[in-house]
Amino acid sequence: MAVLFVVGLQAPFRSSREFSKKSFITCRFPEGANDYSVTPHINTQELTMSYIDGIVTAVPKANKDAFIQHAETADAAFMEWGALRVLECWEDDVPDGKVTDFRRAVQATDDEVVVFAWIEWPDKATRDAGMAKMMQAMDSDPRLNPEKNPMPFDGKRMIFGGFSPVVDFKK
Structure with a gap:
């Protein structure tokens, strides 16, 4: 049975392969389509x-x-400021690419690993407010103060950005 998750709403599709809830969410799958072969609008x-x-x-x-x-200390601040989840991932299976890859993106050397992390916020407004608090707290909050909680890596090679989800499948 396919399940649609939208902002905490969980509803199973009916056997007719159609789901409709609150008129603004309508998903229809063509007959014969498997659960993940078609992206609903x-x-x-x-x-x-x-x-x-x-x-x-x-x-x-x-x-x-x-x-x-460092991450456990600093990430606690993001949770206090509204983050839903912070995940820090240590390199395990990161292949070298032919044109580009994670290692090249951050100029990782042979004695370094790639760390991939993300912070999930309930919405962009909460994220913007949380990031504003982070900038204000850099000197006053010991969890974010580089002198009291120094980054054990070269922050100049860190890449980051904000992203709006466009597809979200969950089980």
Whole structure:
């Protein structure tokens, strides 16, 4: 059974392969389509979507414990400021590409790993307010003060950006 998740709304599709809830959400799958072969059109103008900050950086392999401690300390502030989830991921299976790849994107050296992270916010307004608080707290909050909680990596090679989800499949 396919399930549509939209802003916390969970509703199973009926056997007719059609789901309609609150007139602004209508999804129809053609007969014979499997659950993930067709992307339904959803009018997102009336829906609130989460907002994602994505981060990729290179961290010296020897600094794994220091990185985890730094992230646990700093990420707690994002949670206080409205983030729904913060996930920090240590490189495990990151292949070298022929044209570009994660390692090249952050100029990782042989003694470094790639860390891929994201912060999920309930919406862009909450994210913008959280980031404003972060900028204000850089000197006053010890969790974010580089002198009290130094980054165990070269922040100049960190890449980051904000993203609006366009597809969100969940089980």
